[in-house]
Amino acid sequence: QKEVEQDPGPLSVPEGAIVSLNCTYSNSAFQYFMWYRQYSRKGPELLMYTYSSGNKEDGRFTAQVDKSSKYISLFIRDSQPSDSATYLCAMSGNQFYFGTGTSLTVIP
Amino acid sequence: GAVVSQHPSWVICKSGTSVKIECRSLDFQATTMFWYRQFPKQSLMLMATSNEGSKATYEQGVEKDKFLINHASLTLSTLTVTSAHPEDSSFYICSVRGDRDRTYEQYFGPGTRLTVT
Numbered sequence: 001q002k003e004v005e006q007d008p009g010p011l012s013v014p015e016g017a018i019v020s021l022n023c024t025y026s027n028s029a030f031q032y033f034m035w036y037r038q039y040s041r042k043g044p045e046l047l048m049y050t051y052s053s054g055n056k057e058d059g060r061f062t063a064q065v066d067k068s069s070k071y072i073s074l075f076i077r078d079s080q081p082s083d084s085a086t087y088l089c090a091m092s093g094n095q096f097y098f099g100t101g102t103s104l105t106v107i108p
Numbered sequence: 109g110a111v112v113s114q115h116p117s118w119v120i121c122k123s124g125t126s127v128k129i130e131c132r133s134l135d136f137q138a139t140t141m142f143w144y145r146q147f148p149k150q151s152l153m154l155m156a157t158s159n160e161g162s163k164a165t166y167e168q169g170v171e172k173d174k175f176l177i178n179h180a181s182l183t184l185s186t187l188t189v190t191s192a193h194p195e196d197s198s199f200y201i202c203s204v205r206g207d208r209d210r211t212y213e214q215y216f217g218p219g220t221r222l223t224v225t
Binding site for chain 1: 112114142149150151152154199201203214215216217218219221
């Protein structure tokens with residue numbers, strides 16, 4: 001079983017839609033949960049991080065962690081074409097683990 | 109967050125030659141850097157963890173004699189792909205780990221695209 005599971009998509013939505021991206025994990029020792037955005041042929045950039053369960057909001061982005069279900073989500077409100085990218089979830093305890101990434105396309 | 113640069117951004121080399129990729133942490137001293145490889149439409153694969161002043165720790169299946177890592181200073185780590193072959197063609201990305209109370213974060217470089225002909 002992989003440490004982190006993420007649906008690779010691809011996911012295609014119309015502009016203005018709410019996007020939901022998800023990851024599940026198996027290691028209950030993970031303490032920090034991150035979301036990275038990666039544009040084509042670029043390095044990933046950190047979008048958000050959360051510690052422990054709960055929600056965290058930053059502009060149009062909301063990160064949600066449910067440690068009891070070992071499930072994390074990233075919601076993007078009012079999606080824009082510029083949000084088109086691959087989104088990687090990541091988790092860490094003593095080591096880092098990345099999901100495979102979900103490819104998102106927002107259609108104008 | 110940290111600013112990380114990589115050089116070169118794109119390199120083409122002939123099979124059998126060696127290629128060196130540099131990763132620099134521009135705004136803080138990084139004791140730990142990571143090297144990843146990413147194939148098209150796939151996720152990041154950790155190759156090795158580079159610790160300043162000591163030998164790198166390689167992930168299972170990564171040949172340490174083929175992928176030489178040198179972390180000679182707190183701001184520079186290099187990855188040398190020796191005797192490169194076409195199957196080594198990939199996107200190589202380095203990252204630095206956050207310091208002090210932000211060790212859970214990683215900051216990535218822009219990546220280096222290697223094409224071996």
